[in-house]
Amino acid sequence: MIEVKDLSKVYGSKTAVAGVSFTVKAGQVTGFLGPNGAGKSTTMRMIMGLDRPTSGSAIVNGRPYSAHRDPLHQVGALLDAKAVHTSRSAYNHLRAMAATHSIPLSRVHEVIEMTGLEAVAKKKAGGFSLGMGQRLGIAAALLGDPQTLILDEPVNGLDPEGVLWVRNLVRYLASQGKTVFLSSHLMSEMAQTADHLLVIGRGRIIADAPMAQVLAGSRQAVTLVRTSAASQLSSLLVGNGVKVDQNEPETLKVSGLDSRQIAQLALEHSILVYELTPQSTSLEEAYFELTRDEVEYHSRVSDGSSNQSIAAPAGK
Amino acid sequence: MTTTTARRSAATTAGPASNSPAGTHGVSFGGILKSEWIKLWTLLSTKLLLATTLVAIVGVGAITVLARYAIMDQMISMAEESGQKLTPEQMEQTFPPGSQMDLYNLPNSGLQIGILVLGSLAVLFVASEYSTGMIRSTMSAVPKRIPAFAAKAVILAVVSYVITTIAAVATYLIAIPVFAGRGIDMGWDRDGVIYSIFTGGLYVAGVALIGLSLGVLLRNSAGAITLLVGIFFVLPIASSFMTFLPGDFWKYVPQYLPADSGGRFLSIGHLDATIDPWQGGLIFLGYVLLFLVPATFVLKRRDV
Structure with a gap:
C-alpha cells in the first residue's frame, strides 16, 4: 500500500x-x-x-x-x-x-x-x-x-x-x-x-x-466506415453533434451515430458501404484523449482537421 | 473519505514487525558495515590500489631511510677526516630536533604517498557511487543515509590506519639494519618511534575522512581529488611563501593549515614559536570535522 x-x-x-x-x-x-x-x-x-x-x-x-x-x-x-x-x-x-x-x-x-x-x-x-x-x-x-x-x-x-x-x-x-x-x-x-x-x-x-x-469511458464510440462515396456520405453525416474524420481514402471515422443509423442514412441515399465496424477504444486512444493538454513536449505532426475540435480543451 | 479509511486501515496493520516477512532482519549498522566492506573489496581497482600503496609507502620510506643515512654517513666521514671521532649519540646530535633529519620519525618516511593514494581512494569510494548511480541503490537500502556514510567512514579510517601502520612498521624494520652499520641503536624503545607509528595512521585516516567528505560534497572524483591534493600538497608549498610577507604574523599562519598541523601532530618535543604536537593534532581533528559535518548534513538533505 x-x-x-x-x-x-x-x-x-x-x-x-x-x-x-x-x-x-x-x-x-x-x-x-x-x-x-x-x-x-x-x-x-x-x-x-x-x-x-x-x-x-x-x-x-x-x-x-x-x-x-x-x-x-x-x-x-x-x-x-x-x-x-x-x-x-x-x-x-x-x-x-x-x-x-x-x-x-x-x-x-x-x-x-x-x-x-x-x-x-x-x-x-x-x-x-x-x-x-x-x-x-x-x-x-x-x-x-x-x-x-x-x-x-x-x-x-x-x-x-x-x-x-x-x-x-x-x-x-x-x-x-x-x-x-x-x-x-x-x-x-x-x-x-x-x-x-x-x-x-x-x-x-x-x-x-x-x-x-x-x-x-474515454470517449464516444467511433465507427469505421468504408465507402466508395466518402465525401458525399461525410457531408450527409456531419453536423448536429456528429463528427467525421477522414485520414485515408474511402475511409471515415464517425462518432456521434451508431452503425445502424449510418447504414440507414447510406441506404436512403443509395451510397455503397462496404465496411461498417464499431471501434473499441484502445488504451492508446484513451491516453491521448486524457493527455492531450498535458504533454510536455509536443511533436508537431498535423492531426486530421476534425481532430482539432477534439483538441480544443473543454476547460478553456 | 476513501483516503481517510485507507489511512486508518494502513495504520492498524502497520505494526513494526507485523508486516515484515517472517524470519527476516532489519537493516543494522553491522550489516551496513559488512555491505561497505564487500563494496570496497569487490572492486579490482581498490585491491590493486591498496596493494600498490603498501609497496609504494614502504618503497619511498626505504629510499628516504637510505638518503638520510647517506647524508649522516657523509657528515660523519667529514668529521673523521678532520680528526674527530663521534660517538653514536654525538652523531645524532648533529641533527637538531625539527631539522627534518630526526630518526624517530623514519617509520613515516613514505607517509606522503599514503596521504595521496588513500585520500584519493576515499574520494573514489563515494564519488564513484554518484557517477555510476550506485548511490541510489545504497540509499534505497539505507534510507536514513547517515549510517551508510558512517559505515564508509569507519571502513576507510580502519583500512587507512591499518595499511599506514603496517607500512610504517615495515619502513622502520628496513631502517634498523641500515643505521646499525654506524653503531646507532634503532630500538623500538627510541623516543617517539612508537608515537610516530601510532599517529601516522591516525593522520592518514583523517585525510581519508576529508577525502570522503569532499567526495560527498562535490560528487565528482576529479574535482574532489584535485581539491584534496590542493589542500595537502599545494597549500603547504604556497603557504611557505607567506614567510616572505612583511610582519611576523604571516610566519605563524602556515602551521595552522591542515597539512602542517597534521604533520606537527606526528612529531615530538617542543619547538619555540611552534604549536605543540597535541595542539597540532587537535587543530587537524578540527579540520576533519570541518569537512565531515557539512558532508553529513548535505548527504542527509540532498536528493540522490
Whole structure:
C-alpha cells in the first residue's frame, strides 16, 4: 500500500510534480502512465525517499519509507537500471545490497536464478546490455521479498521474452497480495499488465481509475466506415453533434451515430458501404484523449482537421 | 473519505514487525558495515590500489631511510677526516630536533604517498557511487543515509590506519639494519618511534575522512581529488611563501593549515614559536570535522 498526499516537487522555477494524491492498493497491479517529463520518476523517487518532496507526503506500508527498520523487506524498487557500480559484478552488487539487511546468500542466488542472470552474474555490471541491467535491477528489487514493488519502466530494453516474464512476475506478485506499482510509457504493455491506471501529465494526476473504466469511458464510440462515396456520405453525416474524420481514402471515422443509423442514412441515399465496424477504444486512444493538454513536449505532426475540435480543451 | 479509511486501515496493520516477512532482519549498522566492506573489496581497482600503496609507502620510506643515512654517513666521514671521532649519540646530535633529519620519525618516511593514494581512494569510494548511480541503490537500502556514510567512514579510517601502520612498521624494520652499520641503536624503545607509528595512521585516516567528505560534497572524483591534493600538497608549498610577507604574523599562519598541523601532530618535543604536537593534532581533528559535518548534513538533505 502506497499513499501519496499532496506531493509536489519544484526544481527552481520548474514544477515537476504539482500536488498529486493517490493510493496504490495491495493485491493489484497499478500502472503509472504519462508522457516523458510528466513526473513519473520524480514521484517514485520521492516515495523511496531519494528526492525530498517540496511539500506533501508519501507513506508506504503505513509509514514513510525511511522510517522502516527493514526497508528492503518493505519496498523493492527498480528506479534506474543503472543504479549499479559499473566495475562490480552483478553477484557482488547483490551481495553488498543483501548484507545491509543480513539477507542470506541463498536469497542472492535465488534472485539471480529467478531473473535468469546465472550466466553473467560474475561479470562486471558495466558491460551489461540494457535488458540485463533491467534484470539485475529487478533482482535487487526482489532481494528482500518485499511487500511492495515499485518499478520504473521495468520492460524498457527487455526482449519479448523478458517483457512476458515481467508481466507474469508482477501479475503473480499482485495475486500474492503484494502492492505493485509500475510505470511505463508503453500503453499496450500497460493495458495487458495493469488492473488500475494512474495517468499523470505535467505533474498532475489526470486519471485514477480501474483499467476497464478508462477504456470504456474515454470517449464516444467511433465507427469505421468504408465507402466508395466518402465525401458525399461525410457531408450527409456531419453536423448536429456528429463528427467525421477522414485520414485515408474511402475511409471515415464517425462518432456521434451508431452503425445502424449510418447504414440507414447510406441506404436512403443509395451510397455503397462496404465496411461498417464499431471501434473499441484502445488504451492508446484513451491516453491521448486524457493527455492531450498535458504533454510536455509536443511533436508537431498535423492531426486530421476534425481532430482539432477534439483538441480544443473543454476547460478553456 | 476513501483516503481517510485507507489511512486508518494502513495504520492498524502497520505494526513494526507485523508486516515484515517472517524470519527476516532489519537493516543494522553491522550489516551496513559488512555491505561497505564487500563494496570496497569487490572492486579490482581498490585491491590493486591498496596493494600498490603498501609497496609504494614502504618503497619511498626505504629510499628516504637510505638518503638520510647517506647524508649522516657523509657528515660523519667529514668529521673523521678532520680528526674527530663521534660517538653514536654525538652523531645524532648533529641533527637538531625539527631539522627534518630526526630518526624517530623514519617509520613515516613514505607517509606522503599514503596521504595521496588513500585520500584519493576515499574520494573514489563515494564519488564513484554518484557517477555510476550506485548511490541510489545504497540509499534505497539505507534510507536514513547517515549510517551508510558512517559505515564508509569507519571502513576507510580502519583500512587507512591499518595499511599506514603496517607500512610504517615495515619502513622502520628496513631502517634498523641500515643505521646499525654506524653503531646507532634503532630500538623500538627510541623516543617517539612508537608515537610516530601510532599517529601516522591516525593522520592518514583523517585525510581519508576529508577525502570522503569532499567526495560527498562535490560528487565528482576529479574535482574532489584535485581539491584534496590542493589542500595537502599545494597549500603547504604556497603557504611557505607567506614567510616572505612583511610582519611576523604571516610566519605563524602556515602551521595552522591542515597539512602542517597534521604533520606537527606526528612529531615530538617542543619547538619555540611552534604549536605543540597535541595542539597540532587537535587543530587537524578540527579540520576533519570541518569537512565531515557539512558532508553529513548535505548527504542527509540532498536528493540522490
